[in-house]
Amino acid sequence: MGRGLGLLLVLLLVASSLSCLVSGLRPITAKTVWFTECDNTVETRDNVTDSNGVLCSREKMNYETGCCDAFGGQAGDCSRCKANECCDRYEHCVSCCMGSDKTEGYMKNPETFKVVRHPETGRFDTKWDYCTGQCRTTPMSTIFENMYKDLFHYCYGQYPMPQQTVVQLPREVKVTLGLRGQSCKATCESSGMRCAPQYFEAINLCEIVTEHLQFKCKYCKIGRSGPAANSGGPVVQSIANAGQLFDGICYQEKKIQNFDCDTEVTEAFNRVCPCT
Structure with missing residues (x-):
């Protein structure tokens, strides 16, 4: 009798553990927890944003409906967001996104996918799906692959690219795009400047190319081999079918010892040059 009861308790514990595991694999939304009316950013700590776009403190959230109190929250709260549609809090990003009149247009764009550049991931079904998905950090939010830009x-724009504030160039350095095949020496001289090789390492980043040249990189690659290798520094390759969001491919020079002002590249590439 005692052994049978003990076995029953063990089975119940195992079943409970499996149930929790399966539940943990699902997205945390109103459909998978106890809320009856609103989805919300349930995983955020101090504040939440509900699926109406209202942001409130947890004390002002109705734990039955999942909605923020009508008099205790703020709809479309962009108070912690910049003009570039990036915010320093996830829940503020979602709220600002839900209140933006640009969001519907972003969703309808044929090149908007659940993961940027990956059409196989599908498209967002609702505004709430878009805002909660797009506001999550992505590799485009980082620099050196280990720190935020x-x-x-937390950005909700169609091209969610935060401002790059980690690497700051001296004011006298002008990042300049050369003509196809042109060396950096010729590029800088054509603008009445000189190539400054000591700054090649600082500009050898796809983020610098995007920030200073407004060249949007569809892919960021290291020029290890092929025609982009040994280019003397970073180069870009414009491609016709890059789409509305991108201009082409960016290549970073792999070897510091290859940085050089005089190197000419093939006609397929444009050098990115530090001029002073």
């Missing part, structure tokens, strides 16, 4: 790295 900016404190404001």
Whole structure:
């Protein structure tokens, strides 16, 4: 009798553990927890944003409906967001996104996918799906693959790219795009400047190319081999079918010892040059 009861308790514990595991694999939304009316950013700590776009403190959230109190929250709260549609808090990003009149247009764009550049991931079904998905940080939010570009790295724009605040160039350095095949020496001289090789390492980043040249990189690659290798520094390759969001491919020079002002590249590439 005692052994049978003990076995029953063990089975119940196992079943409970499996149930929790399966539940943990599902997205945390009103459909998978106890809320009856609203989805919300249930995983955020101090504040939440509900699926009406209202942001409130947890004390002002109705734990039955999942909605923020009508008099205790703020709809479309962009108070912690920049003009570039990036915020320093996830829940503020979602709220600002839900209140933006641009969001519907972003969703309808044929090149908007659940993961940027990956059409196989599908499209967002609702405004809430878009805002909660797009506001999450992505590799485009980081630099050197291990740190955020900016404190404001939760972005809801169609091209969610935070401002790059980690690497700051001296004011006298002008990042200049050469003509196809042109060396950096010729590029800088054509603008009445000189190539400054000591700054090649600082500009050898796809983020610098995007920030200073407004060249949007569809892919960021290391020029290890092929025609982009040994280019003397970073180069870009414009491609016709890059789409509305991108201009082409960016290549970073792999070897510091290859940085050089005089190197000419093939006609397929444009050098990115530090001029002073």
